[in-house]
Amino acid sequence: EPYDYKCDAAKTLGDYNAEQMGEIVKDYYKKDPCATAVSRPLRSTTWKLLTGSDAVDMAVGNDGVFYMVNTAATVYVYNASLGDWSRLPVILGKTIAANAGKVYLINALGKIHQLNGAAWTQLPGSDGKDIAVDTDGTLWMVNRVGKIYKLNGSSWKQMPGSDASRISAGGSQVWMVNTAGKIYKYNGSGWTQTAGSAGRDIAVSNEGKVF
Numbered sequence: 417e418p419y420d421y422k423c424d425a426a427k428t429l430g431d432y433n434a435e436q437m438g439e440i441v442k443d444y445y446k447k448d449p450c451a452t453a454v455s456r457p458l459r460s461t462t463w464k465l466l467t468g469s470d471a472v473d474m475a476v477g478n479d480g481v482f483y484m485v486n487t488a489a490t491v492y493v494y495n496a497s498l499g500d501w502s503r504l505p506v507i508l509g510k511t512i513a514a515n516a517g518k519v520y521l522i523n524a525l526g527k528i529h530q531l532n533g534a535a536w537t538q539l540p541g542s543d544g545k546d547i548a549v550d551t552d553g554t555l556w557m558v559n560r561v562g563k564i565y566k567l568n569g570s571s572w573k574q575m576p577g578s579d580a581s582r583i584s585a586g587g588s589q590v591w592m593v594n595t596a597g598k599i600y601k602y603n604g605s606g607w608t609q610t611a612g613s614a615g616r617d618i619a620v621s622n623e624g625k626v627f
Contacts, residue, residue, distance in 0.1 A: 423450035438467050466482070468486075472486060478514075478516060478551070485510065485521075489509050490509065491504040505534055507536050508523050508525070510523055514549065518531075520547050522547050527544070544558070544560070546583050550588060557583070558582065558592070561578075576606045577606065579595050580594055581595045
């Protein structure tokens with residue numbers, strides 16, 4: 417079985433396959449004594465390795481809950497008490513955002529959805545590529561041709577800028593990475609280029625920290 421593993425103190429985490437790694441990490445956080453043999457790469461003062469693999473996009477809500485979309489377009493929420501991921505209602509996910517007590521997703525067809533309990537509700541708009549939600553609940557979206565929009569009531573208002581690839585919002589700040597990997601911050605009327613290049617994705621916390 418691909419998920420079965422034999423604990424070996426001489427091995428490192430990278431010696432196991434992806435499925436086994438997920439089991440080892442899960443067991444480690446459940447305090448399994450055998451999994452401590454490979455605990456060294458799991459310890460960090462800055463980053464905590466979670467269970468799971470094959471993620472293509474992630475989001476964390478203002479309540480600290482993690483959400484993930486994997487390569488199979490399946491959407492999950494992290495169950496901290498179990499130390500593992502639980503599948504959310506079926507939808508072909510592509511990108512995901514969470515903030516202000518809400519979770520939003522763009523599916524494989526570019527449609528925009530909001531999670532409402534046990535179901536996804538489709539919102540206005542289409543052709544989406546990436547989505548972000550600010551601390552106050554304001555939604556931002558980048559479409560497949562790089563145009564930038566902000567949700568205004570029940571319709572999307574096109575904002576300045578183009579050639580966008582990824583977008584993030586938090587703490588009343590909006591940041592964007594373009595298709596060339598350059599990084600920009602929204603200044604209220606346009607985009608100001610900031611330091612850095614070769615960006616692939618971007619995130620900003622509600623405290624204004626940018627990653």
